Amino acid sequence: xxxxxxxxxxxxxxxxxxxxxxxxxxxxxxxxxxxxxxxxxxxxxxxxxxxxxxxxxxxxxxxxxxxxxxxxxxxxxxxxxxxxxxxxxxxxxxxxxxxxxxxxxxxxxxxxxxxxxxxxxxxxxxxxxxxxxxxxxxxxxxxxxxxxxxxxxxxxxxxxxxxxxxxxxxxxxxxxxxxxxxxxxxxxxxxxxxxxxxxxxxxxxxxxxxxxxxxxxxxxxxxxxxxxxxxxxxxxxxxxxxxxxxxxxxxxxxxxxxxxxxxxxxxxxxxxxxxxxxxxxxxxxxxxxxxxxxxxxxxxxxxxxxxxxxxxxxxxxxxxxxxxxxxxxxxxxxxxxxxxxxxxxxxxxxxxxxxxxxxxxxxxxxxxxxxxxxxxxxxxxxxxxxxxxxxxxxxxxxxxxxxxxxxxxxxxxxxxxxxxxxxxxxxxxxxxxxxxxxxxxxxxxxxxxxxxxxxxxxxxxxxxxxxxxxxxxxxxxxxxx
Numbered sequence: 001x002x003x004x005x006x007x008x009x010x011x012x013x014x015x016x017x018x019x020x021x022x023x024x025x026x027x028x029x030x031x032x033x034x035x036x037x038x039x040x041x042x043x044x045x046x047x048x049x050x051x052x053x054x055x056x057x058x059x060x061x062x063x064x065x066x067x068x069x070x071x072x073x074x075x076x077x078x079x080x081x082x083x084x085x086x087x088x089x090x091x092x093x094x095x096x097x098x099x100x101x102x103x104x105x106x107x108x109x110x111x112x113x114x115x116x117x118x119x120x121x122x123x124x125x126x127x128x129x130x131x132x133x134x135x136x137x138x139x140x141x142x143x144x145x146x147x148x149x150x151x152x153x154x155x156x157x158x159x160x161x162x163x164x165x166x167x168x169x170x171x172x173x174x175x176x177x178x179x180x181x182x183x184x185x186x187x188x189x190x191x192x193x194x195x196x197x198x199x200x201x202x203x204x205x206x207x208x209x210x211x212x213x214x215x216x217x218x219x220x221x222x223x224x225x226x227x228x229x230x231x232x233x234x235x236x237x238x239x240x241x242x243x244x245x246x247x248x249x250x251x252x253x254x255x256x257x258x259x260x261x262x263x264x265x266x267x268x269x270x271x272x273x274x275x276x277x278x279x280x281x282x283x284x285x286x287x288x289x290x291x292x293x294x295x296x297x298x299x300x301x302x303x304x305x306x307x308x309x310x311x312x313x314x315x316x317x318x319x320x321x322x323x324x325x326x327x328x329x330x331x332x333x334x335x336x337x338x339x340x341x342x343x344x345x346x347x348x349x350x351x352x353x354x355x356x357x358x359x360x361x362x363x364x365x366x367x368x369x370x371x372x373x374x375x376x377x378x379x380x381x382x383x384x385x386x387x388x389x390x391x392x393x394x395x396x397x398x399x400x401x402x403x404x405x406x407x408x409x410x411x412x413x414x415x416x417x418x419x420x421x422x423x424x425x426x427x428x429x430x431x432x433x434x435x436x437x438x439x440x441x442x443x444x445x446x447x448x449x450x451x452x453x454x455x456x457x458x459x460x461x462x463x464x465x466x467x468x469x470x471x472x473x474x475x476x477x478x479x480x481x
Contacts, residue, residue, distance in 0.1 A: 004032060007430055008068060010075040010227075011423025012058060013416060014159055015239060016041060016049075016099060016260050019057035022419040023068040026427035029442025034416070035064025045104050045330075048096035051085050051162050058163060062226055069226040074426035075167065075219070076234035078242030078418040079160030081180045084138040086153040087162075094152045097159065098138040101261065101296055103330040106132045106337040108140035112182075116198065120275040126195070127179060127186035127273060127281025132330070132337045133294065136182030140199050156205045160236045167225070168217030168233050171207035176241030176290070178209060179283040186271055186281060210235035212286050215429055234425045237285040239418045240265060240292055245285055246421030247386060247412065248439035252379040256367055256401065258391025262298030264371040265290050266379065278333055279373045285425065286436055293370030295333045298363055299391040301326040301341075305359040309352040316360060316396045317353030321345050323466040324358035327474065333370050334467065339474040344466050360400040365463045368405055384410040384449055388417055398450060406455030412447040420444055 006027025013020045016039070023033040037060035042048045062069045082100035087093060098105075109132050113119055119129045130137050135158065143150050157165065158181070161173045178184040178191075183201065185192040191203050210216045212235070219231040237245070240263055247255065249267045257263045265282075272281035272291040284290040305326060306313045322345040330337040343355075371385075385407045391397040392411050402409050414420060424438040431438070439445075467474075 004030070007073040008032065008071045009423050009426035009430065010062070010069060010072045011419040011421065011426060012075070012077045012163070013239065013242070013418035013422065014054050014058065014077060014079040014163055015418070016080050016101070019054055019061050020416055020419050021058065021061035021065055021069070022416055022423055023065050023072060024420065024423040024427070026430055029444065033065040033068035035061035037061045041099065042096070045102070047099040047102040049099060050096050051093045051159070054159065054163060055166055059224055070228070072227060072231060074232040074234060074429045075227060076422040076426040077160045077163045077236035078239055078422040079158065079163065079177070079236065081158070081177060081238040081240065082133045082135050083159040084135050084142065085157040085159060085162045086142070086149060087155040087157060088152055089154045091155070091165070095146065095149050098142070100133045101329060102138065103132045103337045105137035105141035108144065109134070109137040112137060112140060112198070116195065119277055123273040123275045123277070123281065125185060125187070125192065126182055127271065127283070128182070129275065129277030130182040131277060131332050131335060133332055134180065134182040136195065136199060139201055143200055150200070153205065156201065157207060160238065161207050164216055164233060164236050165207070167219050167223060169220045170217045172210045172216040172235060173207040174210050174235035174237045174285055175212070175283040176285040177236070177238035180238055180280065186283070189283070213428060232426070232429050234422070234429050235285070236422060237425070241282065241285040241290055242421035242425070243388060243417040244290055244421065245424050245435045246414070246417035246439055247388070247445045248436045251288065252376060253383060253386060254371060254375060254379070255386045255388060256371070258298055258387065258389040258397055260298065260300045262295040262363060262367045263292055264367050264374050265292035266375055268376055270376060274373060277335060278370055286434060291374045293333050293367070293374055295363065295366045296329045296331050297326050299389070301328045302359045302363055304328060306356055309356055311352055311356055313394065314396050315353050316357040317351050318357060320350060320354035320358060321462065322347070322350050322354060322358045323362065323463050324355060325362045325467060325470070325474070326359045331366070333366055336471070336474045338476065342470055342474060344470070357400070360396055361404065361459055362463060364400050364404050365460060382407065382452070384408040386445065387411050402450055402453050403456045404460060406452055408452045409450045410445070410447055411450070412445045414444040417444065
């Protein structure tokens with residue numbers, strides 16, 4: 001038995017690249033065991049994964065946790081948002097899941113926006129203007145390109161829903177992840193039947209919406225996992241909403257997450273509706289809102305530039321007028337799904353380290369521009385920016401964010417915030433507490449604060465100018481692919 005002070009809970013992060021599991025003491029927030037196993041993702045415009053990999057990775061991650069996982073009294077799954085999982089009558093995948101960074105549905109996104117009244121109508125209705133990441137556009141793409149898969153689908157799920165259902169045997173989801181589908185109405189907090197009818201999706205194929213704090217189900221027999229039958233299963237949520245829980249966020253505190261994708265968000269008590277589509281008006285997992293902007297190209301894109309240059313990711317050099325827009329996978333913010341990377345201002349004396357710094361600058365520029373739209377008007381502009389995700393530990397990322405934001409930057413010491421947020425959600429089932437309050441009790445956001453430096457206005461202006469001038473080229477740079 002463990003030496004934990006309170007009951008143990010398990011929080012899971014099933015992300016794009018891997019599944020991570022934490023066994024956490026619900027009383028103290030101490031991580032008593034952890035495990036991780038990888039997934040594979042297809043390359044190119046189509047980004048897909050077999051959902052059965054996620055289940056196998058969960059089993060392996062929990063196996064690595066050892067005996068501690070067997071003691072868990074509750075479990076919750078946090079997962080990558082937007083992914084389209086189609087299941088047959090036996091609960092098996094009809095085809096690989098279409099992931100959030102699959103950009104093939106750009107034509108369907110444009111068409112749906114036009115057919116249902118334009119961007120403003122979508123923002124008011126669902127909280128967001130659907131882009132290529134949103135599940136509704138992926139379903140529309142599947143309907144057009146693989147009608148046989150649509151006919152075979154007897155259930156439609158998000159990634160975290162799929163794992164939760166395999167635990168409980170019941171199809172459930174939560175408001176946080178459902179708000180990223182494009183078929184969840186923000187005003188009524190229910191599925192939008194008109195949108196579903198427009199894309200030919202029977203609402204009976206969708207999971208039941210579980211309220212914040214409600215039990216989604218209990219672990220069933222035959223799961224092949226270390227949990228006891230009857231272990232409580234929380235609703236789970238999308239990765240960004242889980243990370244917000246993991247930080248114990250209060251309204252108005254800005255967050256920048258540096259991972260495969262980059263995100264900026266803050267909890268708000270006001271329902272957002274940005275008609276430009278830059279800000280997605282997501283719900284959080286508690287009952288508030290989580291206005292969020294996302295870029296497709298963040299750490300993975302910058303690391304790719306470093307590899308092309310033969311440099312370590314930290315080998316940046318200052319002092320350059322070169323601009324590099326690292327839109328290697330198309331881009332969501334700004335909305336340029338067909339774009340590719342762009343380099344401008346290259347000179348004989350430009351060094352490889354300066355090119356790498358330009359890649360960092362281009363990635364952070366997109367995120368900071370969106371942050372101004374994410375925050376409520378009354379948010380404190382001098383409040384520290386919480387920097388999380390894999391990139392947050394990198395000195396080059398930290399210094400670039402400081403220089404281009406002009407804000408103090410705080411780096412929480414807690415790692416695996418998505419899994420910690422899921423664990424806090426599971427703990428809340430046992431204690432009756434709000435999950436964010438659980439995380440605040442665990443002091444998950446504590447960490448060093450880097451002082452503000454003067455904002456590099458010249459760099460921001462230069463990058464904005466290149467982006468504006470190059471927009472027509474970026475919009476068609478992928479040709480007819």
